[in-house]
Amino acid sequence: MIIRRVTFAPIAMAAASLFLLSASAPAQRSIDGTYIDQGGYVEITVAPCGNARCGDTTRIVRTKPGESNRDRHNDDPSLRNRPIVGVEILQDLRWDDGAWRGRVYNPEDGGTYRAEVRPAANGALEVKGCVTLFCRTVTWSAAR
Template sequence: MIKSAIATAISAAAAIAVMPSTASAQRSIDGVYLDQGGYVQITVGPCGNARCGEITRIVRRKPGEPNRDVHNDNPALRDRPILGIEVLQNLRWDDGAWRGQVYNPEDGGTYRAVVRPGSNGTLRVEGCVTLFCREVTWTPAG
């Protein structure tokens, strides 16, 4: 009887250990968002085995900025339209967040990214270079 109770307790503990915890469960980030200034709409969804985010609509022009990728580090890409640029790249679920790269058309840089769903359907996008990070919040589009 005691052996049976111990075996049951061990089996239950093993079953709990292999179940994913709620905190570490993969959370979807797929959706349509507006950037922090409400200038562009970004659609996030699957791209191969990862997640990507593409500018799918220009809501309003940023004062003084053309609708071209003029700040890109690569001169050959500076004439491409902002519409259609993939700003979130190769996001994969790892250690409780989506991790990959984020491209910032405002400065032409690509940064290490950590992306997490926020409250009320928002998306928290953090871009980092070495130890310096900046986080912005994207709101759900309309």
């Protein structure tokens, strides 16, 4: 009688490797939805745009004191008279290394910055904009 010794070590190691890989790479989390900016002034709707995600202003909740409903701080003078509603705030967000990464346009200063976006508690959205090493993070609450 021949006894074959079956070893499960290679199978167990492969399974453990797959588990570790999936545990170390955070699962892609949806950011699609409608949010209110940190000041409560505009509503931004995040949705697919091609193979990425984008966020457009969809409604003015209340007018900021001293501001118009135009994109008057835009770096491009030809865009300074366009309405804020419809402006793409989050641009070309793609899932990469545990966050949505792309660009964010700030109508308060007319600048476009490198962005990192993540879902936050209570359905909110954490938006971080960076220039070189300097970053600012804001939280947009879920629209109700």
